[in-house]
Structures are given as C-alpha cells and as structure tokens.
Amino acid sequence: MVAGQNERVTLNGCRTPIVELKNLSKRYGGREIVRDFSLEVFPGEILGFLGPNGAGKTTVIRMMVGLVPPSEGEVFVGGCNIRTQRSQALRHVGVIVENPEMYKYMSGYKNLLHFARMIPGITKQRIQEVTKLVGLEDRIHDKVKTYSLGMRQRLGVAQALLHNPSVLILDEPTNGLDPAGIRDLRDYLKRLARDNGTAVIVSSHMLSEMELMCDRVAIIQQGALLEIQSVTGGQDVNRDRLEMYFEVDRPSDGAEAALRLSPEFVGRIDSNGFTSIVPKDSIPEIAEALVQAGVKIYSISERYTSLEDKFLAATRRNSHHADAFAH
C-alpha cells in the first residue's frame, strides 16, 4: 500500500515493525468485512484506527490477536505469525477487545491474579504495580460488579499491561471514561510509548481523541485502509491553511466581508460567528475588513481540525472512487 511506504520514510526507515498486517481480508458468507488490509506498526508509536462504527476496526483487531482467523493474509507480531506461532506472538500483546469484560463476581485483584497466572513470570508485585498505575488501589479488593464503567476500563488496561507487552491494543479505550480519566489515559499511553518503546494501537470513531493521542492515524472505511495520516498537532500545521474561528456579533455580515477579500475564504456560519480556512498572513486583513464593515470582533481563534479535514477528504475521495468503479 502506498500510504504504508510513505510512512516508512517519515518514521526513520531503519526500524523494524513490531506488528505487520499483510493483505488481511475477512469474509462472512459473501460479505467482505475487511478488504486487503496492510499495515506496519513500529515500536514507540501510537497508531490510531479511525473510522465510523462498523468500518471493520474491531474485526481487524480480532484478527490481530487470533480471535478470528483471516480469510486471507497474515498477521505477524514481533516476527511471529499469529496463526502458526500463536503463543509466541501473543506473548508480545496486551489487548482489550471492545469492552473489557472481567469476571464480575470476583474482585479486581482476583481478576488480575487470574490473568497473571496465564503468563509465567508475573509476580504479585507486578500486580500491585499495575494496580497503582491505573489508580485502583483503594477498590482493587472490591467485586468488579460494583465498579463504574471507567473503573472497569482501567482494570482492563491494568490486565493488558501485566506482562509488559511490546504492543498494546486498545479498542475504544476512552469509552466510559470522564474527561480527567481520558486525559490520564492519554498521558499514560504517551509515556508508555516514549519511555518503554511500546507500540500502542487504539481504535476510535472520535476524531478529536485520535488527534490528541496518536502519532499516526489509519483511516478505515468499509473494511479498507484508506490512508495513513501523520498527526502533527498544532506546531507545524500548514501555515497556508489555518482554520480560524471568528467570534463576532453579526456572523453573516462578517462572513460576507471575508468572502469579499477572497472567494476561497469559505466558512461555516453559526449564530456566534463563522469559520474560515485562510493563510496565516490573511488573518489581519480579515480583521481589518470586519472592523471596516462595522462587525464587532469578540475573539479570533485557531481550530485544530486538520485531521478532520484529512478524514473527510479521504472518505470523500474514496466514495468518488467507489462511484467511478460502479460505472
């Protein structure tokens, strides 16, 4: 896949991938859930699977961890084929597929003990470590059925981290977490990737979340990998295309004034202002035009929706392709 090759260049090319998906396909009956999906994940990066619900993100994850055999293609984790060397491959992996389903009738501690026993070499001390890491020390001896969704999510992360995996796969990890919890998880995953060199794969249908968390985002639609985008945060965004929000008293007059400057400054208008995609140099001009038109400016702020743009652009392009194929 072209996108994959591009990424190799941007991520210093000499690293070997920890996860390789090669031409994965999954069919149920005549329906193709996943199509020719190829991807490489490198140590120390956080990769996002972004796509609408039902795009096939979870099926890809299930194939990655051997829960579902692919109809075609191969999965390698740490160089081991998940089909022929399942145990060696899974030794590298910590995973939560969909919701973290734990044994509700047991305490959190017993759940951790249960999963720890399945991998040789995990000490009781390690169980305490991961408990502390996810901040469940106070409740760890309570039954899981008394936990909130967020606490279960954290217990799920704890069990996935027990054996210090080189790949951590989290399916919709922020489900049920409150904003503070999401922030904690994000910070933790970033630290894990940076300090331990753990490769983290997260799936989500929420753009904003992916943008804050990930280094790269794989955009998935209808079972296919559309493209892989690097997420660069706010720093080196293209200076020629900033999405700015102008908070003004008369949005439609303001937008009109901006349009008069350049027909490319199209923006969406809401009741409090309008957005406009402009080069940085043009911001003072627009401000001036607004003042001259008698529109009151309350604030001008940048919107980091570069990923959303990319996502929408990618999915739109694909639907054109689909149309083209149809004819």
Place this chain on the structure above:
Amino acid sequence: MLMLSLIRNENMKMFSRPRSWIFILLILAAVMLPVFASFVNQDDPAPWRDQLEQENAGFRTAIDTVESEPERQRLEERIAINEYRLSHDIPPYQSPWAIVNELSFLIPMVALFTAITAAEAVAGEFAGGTIKMLLTRPVSRWKVLLSKYFGSLFFSAILLAILFLSSLTIGVARHGFAGLSDPYLFVVDGSVQERSMLLHCLQLYALKSVHLLVIVTFAFMISTVFRGVNLAIVTTVILLLSGDLIVFMLSDYPWVKYLFFANADLSQYMAGGEAALPGMSLPFSVAVLAVYYVIFMTISWAVFTKREVAAF
C-alpha cells in the same frame, strides 16, 4: 506447571460464585434431612431380633401370594439375609457404612449440580465476553479447554467427597465407631455372602464416579457447542433427567442398550445387582461409555479450537 495455574484459575472462579457454595449447602442439607427424620421415627424400642423375625414372617406369607418370579426371588433373598443376620448375630443397619450406603441415593444430586456447573463452564465465558480475555493470552486453546474440563471434574470430585464424608460423619454420630467393621451382606446363587462394608461403599462410589465422569463430559460438550448458558444448562439437565424415561419408553427395541443413558449407571452391575436390559454386562457398558466419551471429547475439542470469537 502452566496447566496447574490454569486449573487453579478455574477453581478460583468456581468458588468465587455463590452458586457453588449453595450446591454444597444443599448436599449437606440433603444428607441431614433423612437422618433427622429417622431420629424422630426411632421410637420403636423392640429388639432387632424380634423385628427381623416379624419381617421374615411377613415375607413368607407374602411369598405365597406373589406371582412374578423375580419378585419371589427378591423376597427369598431378603429372608435369607435376615436369617443370616439372626444366626451370625449381625444387627441390621447399625453401621455408619449402612448410612453411607443408603445416602448414596443422593449421588444423582451431585450429578445434577456437576452437570449444571460443567454446562456453564465454557458457555459462561462466551456469554460474559470473558472468552476474549481468556483466548488472547499466550496459552493454546486446547490447554484452556482442558483446564476447564479438569476444573469441572475437580468440582464433581469435591461434591462427591463432601457427600461421602458428611454421610460417614452422620453415620458415626448415629452409631458410633463400633459398627465400622460390620460386613455388607448379599446373596449370590442362593447363599449369603459377606464382604467389607467400606469396600462396598467405595465400589459403589467408584462406579457412580464413572457415571459422573461421562455426565460431566457430556455437559461439557453441550457447553462448548452452545454459546448460551441457559440453553446449555437446560439441554443438559433435561437430557439427564429424562434419560431413564427414554430408556424405559424405548425398552422394546433391541438397540436401546446402545444408548448412553442405559449404560451410564454402572452400579447396576454391583454384587447382587442385575442389568437393566437383556444382553448388557459390565464390559459391554464400559465399552459403550468409552465410545461415547471419545465422541463427546472429540466434538468439544473440534468445536472449541476452531471456533471464531467474533462480535456478539
């Protein structure tokens, strides 16, 4: 080593559920009930010799009116045993073993509880979604399944041991240690034979354990084939409870003796016992059960190791 850890996991899960403890309490209660009931009825102070004489007199008058040959034979055997007791000074039912022997009628209860537990073993993990967590560990699927199987067997062994020990405890409480060496009496070819009561009870339990083993395996197969817990439990329990009825209703057909249920209870072949259907013997039943066992195991393994753990 890993297998041991996996089995410990199964036990931890088993005994973390209130259900398992309720089963144990129910068995203890069932063991106690008949004993308390018979304490109440223990008002008859008549010496056991007089009782046996009376019993025999009753049997003798009955024997003349009985038409069927097997019934007559049964009565004759009881008379012979009573006379043997009188002449050898062995009082009836004064031994703790006699209570163990009598309370072994509760073993089907153990079978029922075990079947429910085994039927839930695999289906429960699927229903709860925990199967995803279980099968994404670096442990092969067959090891996971084997540990669950051993876990179910272990639980049935525990229930059986509890039944045996609590029966024995009650027996000792009732009759003291004195009767522990009393013999078990049975009739072979018209003559009364003696054997150790302990041996008799252990043999009874051992033969019933084969029954349990096959039932657990059967329930386990149902559990791997069906994903729903309730479906698995209901199917198992219905087949378990209706087994004797099915055999009875079909007993006119010659192939009925190849049915799993007709052969499941090997204690029918115990000393003095008789096969339920003509043409059956202990080796025959063992062979039939072995074939079923292999079939059940093969299906469980084939289904579990191949199954896709897709979305629910």
